[in-house]
Amino acid sequence: MSTVRVAFTQARWTGDKESMIALHEGWAREAASQGAQVIAFQELFYGPYFGITQDPAYYRYAEPVTGPTVERFAALAAELGIVMVLPIYEEAQPGVLYNTAVVVDADGTVLGSYRKHHIPNLDKFWEKFYFRPGNLGFPVFDTAVGKIGVYICYDRHFPEGWRELALNGAQIVFNPNATKPGLSNRLWEIEQPAAAVANGYFVVANNRVGLEDNEYGDEAVNFYGSSYAVGPDGNYVGELASSTHDELVVRDLDLDQVREVRERWQFFRDRRPDAYAAITAP
Numbered sequence: 001m002s003t004v005r006v007a008f009t010q011a012r013w014t015g016d017k018e019s020m021i022a023l024h025e026g027w028a029r030e031a032a033s034q035g036a037q038v039i040a041f042q043e044l045f046y047g048p049y050f051g052i053t054q055d056p057a058y059y060r061y062a063e064p065v066t067g068p069t070v071e072r073f074a075a076l077a078a079e080l081g082i083v084m085v086l087p088i089y090e091e092a093q094p095g096v097l098y099n100t101a102v103v104v105d106a107d108g109t110v111l112g113s114y115r116k117h118h119i120p121n122l123d124k125f126w127e128k129f130y131f132r133p134g135n136l137g138f139p140v141f142d143t144a145v146g147k148i149g150v151y152i153c154y155d156r157h158f159p160e161g162w163r164e165l166a167l168n169g170a171q172i173v174f175n176p177n178a179t180k181p182g183l184s185n186r187l188w189e190i191e192q193p194a195a196a197v198a199n200g201y202f203v204v205a206n207n208r209v210g211l212e213d214n215e216y217g218d219e220a221v222n223f224y225g226s227s228y229a230v231g232p233d234g235n236y237v238g239e240l241a242s243s244t245h246d247e248l249v250v251r252d253l254d255l256d257q258v259r260e261v262r263e264r265w266q267f268f269r270d271r272r273p274d275a276y277a278a279i280t281a282p
Contacts, residue, residue: 002256004145006172007031007039010225011246012210013048017061020046021069025076027248032080034250037106037145040085040174042208042227043153044099047089048215049178049208049223051120054129062091065113070102078108083143085150087176089130090115099131099152101176106144114139116152117161124180124221127154138164146171146255153177156191156205159198160279166199166268171258173199177207180221188226197234200262202253204229209246229253232261 009027014020024041031039043049046069050058063069070086077084083106090100090113099116115134119127138161140149149170155161156175165173175192188207196203209225227241229251241247262268 002254004038004172004253004255005034005036005250006145006204006229006253007034007036007248007250008174008204008206008227008229009039009041009045009246009248010206010209010227010241011042011045012208012223013212013215015214017046021072023246025073028073028076028080028082028084030248031250032082036082036250038083038085038143038148038172040176040204040206041087042206043087043176043178044089045087045176048212049221051125051127051130051178052212052216052219052221054126058130059097062089062097064091065100065102065110067091070104070110074104074108074110077104077106081106081144083145083148085148085174085176087150087152097131098134099127100134101150101152101174103141103143103148103150105141111141111143112136112139114150114152116155118155118158120154124219125154138168140165140168140170149173151175153179156195157187159195162195162199166201170199170201171255172202172204172253175203175205177205178223179207181224185224188224192228193230193234193236196230196232197261197265198267200232200265200267201258202229202231202237202255204251206241206249209242209244232257 149165206227208223
């Protein structure tokens with residue numbers, strides 16, 4: 001198929017896991033009713049963004065990929081006939097935890113996972129307390145809607161992974177985020193469009209939204225939403241989402257643009273991996 005209708009979400013923390021799951025189930029049904037063929041949720045979609053603090057109590061949000069949340073949404077994917085990108089807190093085994101996105105095909109098959117490679121450790125992003133660095137490479141999943149990859153939040157600052165996903169055949173890369181105001185605002189505007197242009201694919205970037213003061217009080221940060229889809233030509237597909245409110249966003253992506261842009265800009269022909277040795281030097 002050429003045109004793929006994608007849905008993506010941005011939500012504030014409701015205060016409990018079950019209501020977050022119910023919210024996203026409702027959005028999946030609404031997206032399917034609008035003809036969406038794939039839906040992607042925000043980073044750590046069923047919990048708060050717990051990187052605000054360093055508290056082992058939040059380890060309880062971790063589940064195996066074979067756990068109840070993925071199983072629940074895989075069954076829903078099969079019911080609705082929709083591909084899903086599910087960013088979860090993964091427990092590979094007790095004490096071995098990852099920031100992971102699970103990709104489920106439209107028939108409910110769990111195709112595999114991407115684990116966030118780059119783990120920040122700075123004020124209110126204390127992620128090294130919660131996650132090991134990813135170790136599954138940069139997989140691209142052959143889904144009912146095409147070849148999709150995932151790159152999670154802080155990963156987006158590192159161009160090498162974007163390129164790995166392109167070389168592995170991605171047509172759409174989903175980039176779920178928990179990004180707050182400050183230094184990142186300008187980067188939010190430019191990084192994903194730049195990656196889309198450099199690699200000749202679509203990027204869908206969604207961000208948490210709202211103030212999670214129901215969890216963290218005065219320590220809470222105000223996530224700014226502004227989720228969007230961008231094409232391989234660097235142009236937004238439709239408008240940016242709200243900067244303040246929950247939103248289900250639906251956009252049509254014409255995958256024929258991938259070929260058109262790559263034939264116009266022959267970056268893959270002209271790249272010089274033989275000259276880039278320093279990039280991979282430790």
